[in-house]
Amino acid sequence: MAYSTTMRTGYQQEIHDIKNSGLFKEERFIHAPQAADIEVEYPSGSSLKKVINMCANNYLGLSSHPDVIKAAHEGLDHRGYGMSSVRFICGTQDIHRELEQKMTDFLGTEDTILFPSCMDANAGVFEAILNEQDVMISDRLVHASIIDGIRLCKAQHDTFKHSNMEHLEEKLQLHSDKRRKVIITDGVFSMDGDTAQLDEMVALAEKYDALVFVDDSHATGFIGKTGRGTHEKYNVVGKIDIITTTFGKALGGASGGCVSGRKEIVELCRQRARPYLFSNTVAPVIISGITKVLELLSKSTERRDKLEQNAAYWRTGLTDAGFILKEGDTPIVPVMLFNAKLAQDVSRDLYAEGIYAVGFFFPVVPKGQARIRTQISAGHDRHHLDKALDAFKKVGKKHNILGKTKQEMIDMYGL
Amino acid sequence: MDDMQKIILNYVKNEYLEDEDEEIDVNTPLISGGIVDSFSMVSLKRFLENKYKISIPDEKATPEAFDTVNKICTLVKDFIK
Numbered sequence: 001m002a003y004s005t006t007m008r009t010g011y012q013q014e015i016h017d018i019k020n021s022g023l024f025k026e027e028r029f030i031h032a033p034q035a036a037d038i039e040v041e042y043p044s045g046s047s048l049k050k051v052i053n054m055c056a057n058n059y060l061g062l063s064s065h066p067d068v069i070k071a072a073h074e075g076l077d078h079r080g081y082g083m084s085s086v087r088f089i090c091g092t093q094d095i096h097r098e099l100e101q102k103m104t105d106f107l108g109t110e111d112t113i114l115f116p117s118c119m120d121a122n123a124g125v126f127e128a129i130l131n132e133q134d135v136m137i138s139d140r141l142v143h144a145s146i147i148d149g150i151r152l153c154k155a156q157h158d159t160f161k162h163s164n165m166e167h168l169e170e171k172l173q174l175h176s177d178k179r180r181k182v183i184i185t186d187g188v189f190s191m192d193g194d195t196a197q198l199d200e201m202v203a204l205a206e207k208y209d210a211l212v213f214v215d216d217s218h219a220t221g222f223i224g225k226t227g228r229g230t231h232e233k234y235n236v237v238g239k240i241d242i243i244t245t246t247f248g249k250a251l252g253g254a255s256g257g258c259v260s261g262r263k264e265i266v267e268l269c270r271q272r273a274r275p276y277l278f279s280n281t282v283a284p285v286i287i288s289g290i291t292k293v294l295e296l297l298s299k300s301t302e303r304r305d306k307l308e309q310n311a312a313y314w315r316t317g318l319t320d321a322g323f324i325l326k327e328g329d330t331p332i333v334p335v336m337l338f339n340a341k342l343a344q345d346v347s348r349d350l351y352a353e354g355i356y357a358v359g360f361f362f363p364v365v366p367k368g369q370a371r372i373r374t375q376i377s378a379g380h381d382r383h384h385l386d387k388a389l390d391a392f393k394k395v396g397k398k399h400n401i402l403g404k405t406k407q408e409m410i411d412m413y414g415l
Numbered sequence: 416m417d418d419m420q421k422i423i424l425n426y427v428k429n430e431y432l433e434d435e436d437e438e439i440d441v442n443t444p445l446i447s448g449g450i451v452d453s454f455s456m457v458s459l460k461r462f463l464e465n466k467y468k469i470s471i472p473d474e475k476a477t478p479e480a481f482d483t484v485n486k487i488c489t490l491v492k493d494f495i496k
Contacts, residue, residue, distance in 0.1 A: 140455070150454070159455045161433065174461060367449070 022340065023363075028356075033064035034253060036379045040356065052384050054357040054374045057249035059222050059331050060293075060303045061379025067296060068252050068289045075288020083281045087114075088270075091281030099287050102294045103260055107220070107228060107245075108237040111266040114287075116279050118217050118246035118257030119145040124273030125213075125242060125259050126153035130182065135175040138184035139163065139196065143215055146184060155180075162189075165200045172208040181208065182242075187216035187230030188223060191365050191373065193332030195223070198234040211241040217257075218332060221250030222304040222378075227297055241265065247286070252293040256282045307331055307378040310385060314376050317389040322403035323396060331376040334360075335392070336369070338406060339413035343370035346395055353391035368415040416441065419491065424484045426462055431455065441484040453478050463487070469494040 018024050028042040034056060039048040062068055075095070085091035096114060103112040115121040122145040126136060134155040138146065141162045150157050158175065160168040168183065175181055183205055185196040198214065205212045216229040224232025231240045242265055247256040259269050269276060297303070311331040318325055318335060326334040337343045343359030350357050350372070361370035376385075396402040401409055416424075420441050428439065431451050445451040451459070460476050463469065471494060480490050 138454075140452075147454070156457060157454055158457045159452075171458065174458065 022344070034058055035064050036061070036377060036381070036384050038356070042351075049351075049354070051351065051354050051356040052380075052388055054355055054376075054388055056253075056375060056377065057218070058253050058377050058379060059218075059250040059307055059375070060297075061377045062250070062293055062296070062303070063253035063379075065252075065293075065296070068292050071292030072285045072289040076285045079284035079288070081285065082283055085281060086277060086279065087281045088277065093284060093287075095284060095287045095291065096281065099291050099294075100258070102291060103258055106294055106298065107243055107260045108231075109240075109243060109260040109262075111263040112258050112260040113266050113269050113273075113276065114282050115257045115259065115273075115276055116282060117248065117255060118215065118244055119148075120275035120279065121244040121257040121259045121273075122146045122149040122215060123152060124149065124275040125244065125265075125269055126150060126155065126182075127274065128269045128272040129265055130155040130180060132156075133179035134181070135178040136182050136184055137168065137171045137175065137210075139186065139189075141189050141192070142184060142186050143190060143217070146186075146215055150184070155182075163194065163197060165197060165204065168201070169204055169208075172204060172210060176208065181210035182213050183210050184213045185215070186218070187214045187243075188218035188330050188332065190218050190332065191334065191360065191371075192326050193328040193330045193334055193373075194326065195219075195230050195233060195328070195330065198231055198236050198240065202234075202236045202239045205241075212239070213242040213244070214240050215244045217244070217246040217249055218330070220245040221293075221297055222307050223330065226301055227304040247290045247293075251297075252289050254286045254289055256286055256290065303378040307376065310378065310380050311376045313382070314374070314385055314389075317385065318392060321389065321393045321396065323392065323401075324404075324406060324409075326371070333374045333376065334371040335374060336371050336406070337401070337413075338368055338370055338409055338415060340370040342399065342401075342409075342413045343372060346372055346399060349395040349398065350391055353394060355388050355391045357388075368410075417488075419488050420484055422466070423463070423487055423491075427451070427459070427484060430458060430462075439484075441488075443484075444482050445484075446478040446482050451481070456481055459487075463491055467491055467495055 028040050031039045031048055036053055038053050040051055041048055079093055079095060083091040100112040100114060126149045130153055132154050136150055136155050136157045138159050139162055140159045158171050160171050183201055188195050201212055219229045221227050223230050231237050242261040244259050259266060315333055324336040337346060340361035343361050347359040357372050357374050360373050424441060460471055464471060481487055
């Protein structure tokens with residue numbers, strides 16, 4: 001047997017080390033569809049607890065929307081459960097191509113290709129369109145999946161300081177000898193909730209003959225006046241060369257992702273992107289659900305408008321209560337606690353009060369920047385937010401952090 | 416501190432530190448200390464090559480060799496010779 005006692009104890013030690021360093025992740029079992037009100041089994045084996053979910057990516061509250069569920073059922077009935085194939089062999093149905101066209105229309109791009117996830121889209125796109133003669137210049141806070149995609153690509157890689165356009169310009173000058181230059185950023189940064197200055201990036205890209213890549217996973221469906229994404233907010237629709245995004249967050253929250261942008265780039269992904277070529281097609285039931293989501297969003301901006309109002313209400317409530325927030329205007333609202341243990345303690349106490357919000361600390365965020373990341377949804381009603389605000393105030397008071405400056409909190413709890 | 420140490424330390428501060436109050440010296444671990452991620456080393460390598468008119472092969476530009484300003488100086492001096 002190859003899995004010897006030495007092998008087993010070695011792995012056990014690694015798990016032990018993760019636990020000892022306070023980085024062990026435990027799943028909480030939700031006994032309900034995804035929604036603002038959920039029932040959670042945590043710790044494992046304990047009785048169910050009703051809590052308000054403040055940490056889902058269910059921005060538009062569509063994960064369990066009856067029309068989406070109905071459309072998914074119809075998709076299941078008419079196009080079956082699975083395709084048992086990758087796209088290019090016998091895994092492409094009419095509804096896959098229809099959804100690609102609908103996403104192209106929704107995002108205002110030239111063409112779209114679906115992937116099993118946005119993680120896969122990010123993993124595949126760079127390698128498909130760049131080689132040793134090129135350079136990728138990324139914001140230092142881009143998502144982990146982009147970093148993996150960059151690692152898989154042979155082009156040179158450099159970074160610029162988060163949202164620092166002067167630094168980006170220096171890098172574009174430094175790499176001016178490269179054949180192709182790609183500026184890489186998230187649209188909305190998932191840990192901080194701020195947005196990339198896409199208008200300035202597009203201007204720099206035009207000046208230095210570079211492409212712009214945006215991962216808009218935390219934006220598609222709700223950022224911008226009609227929810228098209230960060231490019232709409234910054235008035236650069238049609239000028240972003242590559243957009244990747246997910247169907248696993250605002251757009252129904254099931255799974256799947258895509259690359260949308262210049263048609264030649266999309267075509268090269270169809271020919272070369274390995275996660276597209278070598279993994280199964282997105283299941284028909286999911287495609288049908290997403291198509292319904294896009295239909296709902298194209299008809300009305302009611303949900304993204306409610307989300308915007310909810311997020312503003314939540315930010316104001318927390319600020320008035322005396323919490324320190326990361327600045328921004330997205331539904332990602334990080335409550336800064338700086339100390340990792342404090343973040344864990346506050347999260348635990350909030351849970352006891354019926355509020356499900358998770359603490360983030362190093363290595364997910366930089367050292368000394370621990371926080372509770374709250375995420376607002378159009379599925380939240382005012383009573384959810386008010387109850388959550390009351391809980392935050394109660395827990396904040398218990399830890400004596402309301403109205404305190406960053407330095408005062410560091411003096412009390414350390415970094 | 417010699418000129419090379421000053422120049423490289425200054426570059427690292429400007430290029431990688433987000434917080435201007437953060438203090439580093441020629442022996443501060445840059446990569447193992449989480450100040451410079453291994454991805455961002457490329458701009459440091461290009462800076463050294465341009466500044467000192469040298470070419471550092473990729474296999475020599477390891478995270479270990481770039482871990483402190485002092486180690487970087489040693490590496491650069493090897494190529495200037």
